[in-house]
Amino acid sequence: xxxxxxxxxxxxxxxxxxxxxxxxxxxxxxxxxxxxxxxxxxxxxxxxxxxxxxxxxxxxxxxxxxxxxxxxxxxxxxxxxxxxxxxxxxxxxxxxxxxxxxxxxxxxxxxxxxxxxxxxxxxxxxxxxxxxxxxxxxxxxxxxxxxxxxxxxxxxxxxxxxxxxxxxxxxxxxxxxxxxxxxxxxxxxxxxxxxxxxxxxxxxxxxxxxxxxxxxxxxxxxxxxxxxxxxxxxxxxxxxxxxxxxxxxxxxxxxxxxxxxxxxxxxxxxxxxxxxxxxxxxxxxxxxxxxxxxxxxxxxxxxxxxxxxxxxxxxxxxxxxxxxxxxxxxxxxxxxxxxxxxxxxxxxxxxxxxxxxxxxxxxxxxxxxxxxxxxxxxxxxxxxxxxxxxxxxxxxxxx
Amino acid sequence: xxxxxxxxxxxxxxxxxxxxxxxxxxxxxxxxxxxxxxxxxxxxxxxxxxxxxxxxxxxxxxxxxxxxxxxxxxxxxxxxxxxxxxxxxxxxxxxxxxxxxxxxxxxxxxxxxxxxxxxxxxxxxxxxxxxxxxxxxxxxxxxxxxxxxxxxxxxxxxxxxxxxxxxxxxxxxxxxxxxxxxxxxxxxxxxxxxxxxxxxxxxxxxxxxxxxxxxxxxxxxxxxxxxxxxxxxxxxxxxxxxxxxxxxxxxxxxxx
Ligand SMILES: Cc1ncc(COP(=O)(O)O)c(C=O)c1O
Numbered sequence: 001x002x003x004x005x006x007x008x009x010x011x012x013x014x015x016x017x018x019x020x021x022x023x024x025x026x027x028x029x030x031x032x033x034x035x036x037x038x039x040x041x042x043x044x045x046x047x048x049x050x051x052x053x054x055x056x057x058x059x060x061x062x063x064x065x066x067x068x069x070x071x072x073x074x075x076x077x078x079x080x081x082x083x084x085x086x087x088x089x090x091x092x093x094x095x096x097x098x099x100x101x102x103x104x105x106x107x108x109x110x111x112x113x114x115x116x117x118x119x120x121x122x123x124x125x126x127x128x129x130x131x132x133x134x135x136x137x138x139x140x141x142x143x144x145x146x147x148x149x150x151x152x153x154x155x156x157x158x159x160x161x162x163x164x165x166x167x168x169x170x171x172x173x174x175x176x177x178x179x180x181x182x183x184x185x186x187x188x189x190x191x192x193x194x195x196x197x198x199x200x201x202x203x204x205x206x207x208x209x210x211x212x213x214x215x216x217x218x219x220x221x222x223x224x225x226x227x228x229x230x231x232x233x234x235x236x237x238x239x240x241x242x243x244x245x246x247x248x249x250x251x252x253x254x255x256x257x258x259x260x261x262x263x264x265x266x267x268x269x270x271x272x273x274x275x276x277x278x279x280x281x282x283x284x285x286x287x288x289x290x291x292x293x294x295x296x297x298x299x300x301x302x303x304x305x306x307x308x309x310x311x312x313x314x315x316x317x318x319x320x321x322x323x324x325x326x327x328x329x330x331x332x333x334x335x336x337x338x339x340x341x342x343x344x345x346x347x348x349x350x351x352x353x354x355x356x357x358x359x360x361x362x363x364x365x366x367x368x369x370x371x372x373x374x375x376x377x378x379x380x381x382x383x384x385x386x387x388x389x390x391x392x393x394x395x396x397x398x399x
Numbered sequence: 400x401x402x403x404x405x406x407x408x409x410x411x412x413x414x415x416x417x418x419x420x421x422x423x424x425x426x427x428x429x430x431x432x433x434x435x436x437x438x439x440x441x442x443x444x445x446x447x448x449x450x451x452x453x454x455x456x457x458x459x460x461x462x463x464x465x466x467x468x469x470x471x472x473x474x475x476x477x478x479x480x481x482x483x484x485x486x487x488x489x490x491x492x493x494x495x496x497x498x499x500x501x502x503x504x505x506x507x508x509x510x511x512x513x514x515x516x517x518x519x520x521x522x523x524x525x526x527x528x529x530x531x532x533x534x535x536x537x538x539x540x541x542x543x544x545x546x547x548x549x550x551x552x553x554x555x556x557x558x559x560x561x562x563x564x565x566x567x568x569x570x571x572x573x574x575x576x577x578x579x580x581x582x583x584x585x586x587x588x589x590x591x592x593x594x595x596x597x598x599x600x601x602x603x604x605x606x607x608x609x610x611x612x613x614x615x616x617x618x619x620x621x622x623x624x625x626x627x628x629x630x631x632x633x634x635x636x637x638x639x640x641x642x643x644x645x646x647x648x649x650x651x652x653x654x655x
Contacts, residue, residue, distance in 0.1 A: 011529060021498055023455040023524040024549040025576055027558070166461060167451065179454050180578045186553055187576070284499045284525065285452065297473040298500030299451040 005251035005327060006207070008317070012200020012288070015324055017317035020199035021284045025183045029191075030287075032106065034201045040105050041098070041208065053097050054212060057130070058087045060094075062213075064220035064381070069348040074364055076377070079230070080351070080384045081217055081246060088153075090354065090386030091210060091242045092123035096192055098209035100127040103190035110134045110185070113192045114178040116143055116171035116238065117309035117356060118150025119386055120194030125159035135159040138177040140170040143308040149390045168302040171238075171312045175286050195239025196316035199287030203244075203316045210245025217381055218249055231377035232257035236359040236385060237330075238309045240316040246383035247328075257329055259372065260319060261359045263305035264332035274303035275332040276315045277323045285313065290320040306335035306394065307355035309386075329372055333362035339398050342388060354386035355394060402491040402519045403545055403568035406442060407603045407624065414625025415616070415653060416443035416605055417632050418495065420463040421480070422472025423449070428642050429480040430487065435643040437490050439650030443605075444488070445522065445627060448477060448496030455524050457580030459630040463637075474504050478512050485517035493547065493568075495522040506535060510542040520545030520568045528565060536565075547571050552591045556598060563600045570595075570602040571627070574609050574619060580630030581609050592622050613653050628653065 005014075012018040012034075020030055040046055054060040062082045071078045083091035096113075103111060111133050115121030121137040128135035137154055141163045144151050154161050167173035175197075182191045196203040196210075214233070221227055233250055235243035237260045250256040265273035273279060280291035285300060292314040293301040305311040315323075322328030333341065338355060341362030346352045353361060360382050367373055388395065406414070417436050421429050429446070436444055449464035449472050456464070484492065494513055501509050501523065513521070521544055526535065531546065539546050545568030550559050553576055563570050572595055575585030585591075595604060606619040607627030619626040632649055639645025 019530065020527055021525045021530075022527070024554060024562070025455065025551045025573060025578075027551075028553040028555070166458075167465075172452070176452055176454060180457070183455065184577050184581065281503075283502060284497075286454075287525075294499070294503065296503065297475075298503030299468060299473075300499075 005322070006248055008200060008204050012204070014317050014321035017288070017290045017320040017324070018200055018203060019289050020287060021289065022199045022287045023183065026186065029182065029186050030199050036106065037102065037201050037205050040102055046101060046105065050098060050101055054094065058093050058097065059085060060212065061216045061220070062086060064217060064224065066224065067349050070345070073348065077379045079221065079379070079381045081213060081381055083213065083242065083383060083385050084351070084353065084357070084387035088119070088123050088126050089389060090119040090123065091213060091245060092120040092194060093126065094212055094245065095194065095206050095209040095241060096120070096123040096127045099190070099192045100131050100133065103192070104131060106190060108190035109188045111192055112136045112138070112178050112181050112189055113194060114138045114171065114174040115194060116174065116311060117307065117354065118143065118147040118154065118390060119309065119354070121159070121161070122150050122153045122157070124192050125154040125157035128159065129157045136162060136181070138162050138164050138174040138181070140164045140168065140174045142169040143171065143174070146394065147308050147390050148393070170308065172300065179286065195241040196244045196318055197239040197286055197288065197314065203288065203318055206241050207244040207248060207318060210241050211248035213242070213245035213383060214247060214249035217246065221381070225379065227379060229253055229256050230379045230381045232259055232373060233381045233383070234259040234261065234360050234363065235383035236261045236310060236356050237315055237319060238312050238356060239314070240319040242383050242385035244316065244318055246381070251327070257373065258322065258327065259329045259331060259363070260322070261363050262330060262332040263307055263310035263359055264334040265304040265306070267334055268332060272304035274305040274310055274312060276313065277330040278332065280314070288317050290314050290317045291323065307338065307359065309354070309356040310359060331363045331366070331370070331372070333359040337362040339395070342395060351384070352388035353384060354388050355391045357385045401543070401545060401568065406491055407569070410442065411603060411624050413620055414442045414605060415440070416445055416625060416627040417441045417650070418445040418447055418627060418629035419632055419636065420447040420449050420460060420467050421477050422467030422470045423463040423633065424466065424636055424642065426470040426472060426476070427480065429477070430484065431643050432636070432646050433484065433488050433492070435646035436650060437488055439647045440654050441650055442490060442625065444490060444492045445495050446492060448474065448494055448500060450497040450500055453497060455578055457578045457630060459580045459633050463633045474500060474509070478516060481516045491519040492517065493520045493522060494518050498523055498525050507538050510538050510544060514542035514544055518544065520547055522547045522571060524549055528562060531565060549573050550595070552576055552585070552587060556594070559595060559598055563602055566602050568602065569605050569624070570600060572604050572606045572623065574606050577608060579608050582611065583609070596622060616653050
C-alpha cells in the first residue's frame with residue numbers, strides 16, 4: 001500500500017516532519033491524547049454529537065458558491081467554499097467543536113487556547129460557553145490591539161483573555177504562554193490548539209476535524225458541475241488548518257493542484273515577512289519538527305504580516321511535507337496584495353473576507369504569470385476561511 | 400569514570416547544582432560566574448544555552464535568555480568562552496537548553512565540541528525519549544557525555560524506570576507540575592519523592608524547579624541526593640553589580 005499524504009506515522013511524522021518534542025511535564029497529557037483521540041473520534045456517539053453541532057450550531061454544510069463575476073474576470077470557474085458563513089465567522093469552529101467534545105470525554109474541566117486573529121479564541125470561547133467550561137485565551141498584546149472586535153467577543157462570551165507581553169507579542173508567544181500554562185495545570189486542563197501545529201497528535205487531530213471542508217467540497221462540486229474533482233484548491237496558510245481541511249480529501253488525488261498561500265508581509269526578502277517555506281529551514285517549534293523561520297543559531301525569527309492569523313514563523317508538519325515533496329504549490333502574497341485582494345472580492349462579489357483569507361484571493365492575479373496552472377485547468381476552489389468584520393479598522397486605514 | 404559518577408561516589412547528600420544562563424548578565428561573564436560557583440562550594444554547574452522560545456521556563460529565565468541573546472550569545476561564542484574551562488573548573492558542568500539551537504549547530508558537532516571543552520552532560524528538555532533512543536543515543540555515547548532526563552509528578556512509574564534507564568549522571572526530578580521559577584507549594588511533593596525513591600533507580604536524584612532559598616533546598620533534598628537552583632540565582636545575579644561577589648553571596652546563603 002502506498003503511503004497516504006493525510007496520515008502521519010505512529011510517531012506523528014509526515015515524511016521527516018512532525019513528532020512530539022515536548023518537555024516531560026506534558027508527556028502524560030499528550031500521550032493520553034495520542035492513545036485516545038482516534039478511538040474517541042470514531043465513537044458513534046461522538047460522531048453523532050459532532051455532526052449535529054456542525055449542522056445545527058455551526059451551520060454546515062457551508063455553501064460552495066460559484067463566484068460569477070470573479071470567474072469572468074479571470075477566465076476560470078471559481079468556486080468559494082464559504083467558511084466565512086460558519087457560526088463565529090471562520091473555519092476555526094470546526095476544530096473547537098471537535099476538541100471540546102474530546103476534552104469532555106477526557107474528563108477535563110478547563111480549556112486554554114492561543115489566538116492570533118482572535119478567530120480561534122472566539123471559536124474556543126464559544127464552545128466553552130456552549131458546554132459550560134472555563135476558558136482562558138492567550139493573545140499577544142499587539143494582536144489584542146489589531147483585532148479588538150474579537151477581544152470584545154471573547155469577553156462577551158465569558159472567556160478570560162490574557163495579554164501576552166513576551167517576545168513578538170503575537171501568535172508565536174501566545175502559543176508559548178498557552179503551553180506554559182498547560183505545564184502548570186496538566187491534569188484538569190485541555191489545550192485546544194487552533195491550527196495543524198503542535199506535538200503529535202494535534203496536527204492530525206486538527207486536520208481531521210477540519211477535513212469536513214474538503215469532504216463537502218467534493219460532494220458539492222459533483223452536484224453543481226458533475227465533476228469529481230476540481231483542478232486546483234487554494235487556501236491561505238498560517239499554521240495551516242483551513243488549508244489542511246480544504247486539501248484533506250484531495251491529498252492523494254494527484255491531479256488536483258494544492259495551492260497554499262503564505263503571508264509575504266512587506267515582501268519575501270524585506271526582512272518583514274511570514275513566508276515560512278521560502279525563508280524557513282528545518283527546526284523545532286511548539287512541539288514539532290517542521291519548517292520555521294530562524295537564525296543560523298536556531299533562534300526563532302519574529303515574522304511580520306498585516307494579518308494576525310498568518311503572522312507566525314512556522315507551518316504545520318503536514319504542509320512542510322507537502323512542500324518537501326512538491327505535492328503542494330506554495331505561493332505568497334504581500335500585505336499590499338492581500339489588501340487589494342480583499343477590496344477586489346468585496347467589490348466583485350459583495351463578500352468582505354478576513355485579511356488572512358484575502359491572501360488566498362490575492363494570488364488569483366498572479367497564477368497565469370507564474371504558470372501555476374495548466375492550460376486545460378478550469379475549476380478552482382478557494383477556501384474562504386473567514387469574514388472580514390474583525391479587520392474593518394485595518395481596511396479603513398488603507399482604503 | 401565520569402566526573403558526575405565520581406562526585407556522587409564522594410558525596411551523595413546535599414549536592415548543590417546551580418543553573419545560570421550563559422551570556423547573562425553580560426556576554427563575557429560565563430567564566431567568572433563558574434569560578435565563583437566552584438569556589439563558593441557549588442557541586443555542579445548547569446550552564447543554560449539561551450533560546451528565544453524556552454517553553455519550560457518561567458519569566459525570570461525567559462528574560463535572562465533574552466538579555467543573553469541581545470548581548471550576542473550564541474553557541475559559537477559559548478564554546479569559545481568555555482573551551483579552556485577545565486584549566487580552572489574541576490566540578491561537573493552540564494549544558495542545558497532546547498533542541499532547536501542544538502539541531503542547527505548539528506547534533507554531532509555540538510556533542511563533539513561540548514566533550515572537547517570538558518562538558519560532562521546534557522539536559523535537553525524537549526528531546527523526546529523515542530528520538531533519543533532511535534537517533535541520538537549513539538552520538539551521546541560516542542562522545543562520553545551523560546544524558547539527563549526529567550521526570551515530573553505526572554510521570555508514571557513505568558516511565559520513570561525507562562527515563563532512569565536512558566539517563567546517566569543523575570535523574571532530574573521536577574519538583575511539581577510547573578515551569579521554572581514557580582513558587583507554588585506542591586502538596587504531593589513528599590509522596591512523589593517517596594514514589595521515585597521506591598523504584599530503586601540506578602541514578603542519583605536531584606530535585607529542581609521552584610527552589611529559591613536554604614529552607615527550600617533543605618526540604619527538597621531531605622531524602623534525595625541534592626537540588627538544582629536556577630531562577631533564584633538569576634535574580635541574585637540581576638541584583639548584584641559584581642557577578643563574582645553576587646555569586647559567592649548566593650551560594651553561601653544556601654550552604655551556610
Ligand atoms: C479567517 C482565518 N483564516 C486563516 C487563518 C490562519 O490559520 P490556519 O492557517 O490554521 O487556517 C486564521 C487564523 O487566525 C483565520 O482567522
